[in-house]
Amino acid sequence: MSTSPTPYFQRHIFFCLNERAAPEACCACHGAQQAFDHCKKQVKAQGLAGPGKVRVNKSGCLDRCQGAPVAVVYPDGVWYSYVDNEDIDEIVESHLKNGQIVERLLLPPDVGR
Numbered sequence: 157m158s159t160s161p162t163p164y165f166q167r168h169i170f171f172c173l174n175e176r177a178a179p180e181a182c183c184a185c186h187g188a189q190q191a192f193d194h195c196k197k198q199v200k201a202q203g204l205a206g207p208g209k210v211r212v213n214k215s216g217c218l219d220r221c222q223g224a225p226v227a228v229v230y231p232d233g234v235w236y237s238y239v240d241n242e243d244i245d246e247i248v249e250s251h252l253k254n255g256q257i258v259e260r261l262l263l264p265p266d267v268g269r
């Protein structure tokens with residue numbers, strides 16, 4: 157029986173930064189870049205960034221555009237739809253730092269592209 161390797165990062169959060177022409181839904185049209193930048197800054201400021209801790213990554217379309225803007229946390233597989241910096245702060249503090257899912261920001265399971 158093999159053992160799982162120690163993960164390099166404890167958690168990844170991926171922000172979709174994809175842009176689409178109107179009228180299609182897209183994350184870039186709803187402040188995703190700003191939210192990504194804010195999250196990166198907060199994770200660093202709280203000392204959560206780095207090996208064994210948290211990594212904040214950009215991504216292309218995550219195929220759940222109807223919930224835009226969206227982000228997903230792995231390995232937990234938890235999807236969020238956020239609105240402003242306060243939402244990002246809550247995800248950082250509650251989920252990325254303390255492992256507690258932010259229920260109020262969860263993306264409903266049936267939201268797709």
Ligand code: FES
Binds near residue numbers: 184217226
């Ligand atoms: S454009 Fe962001 S999930 Fe598709």
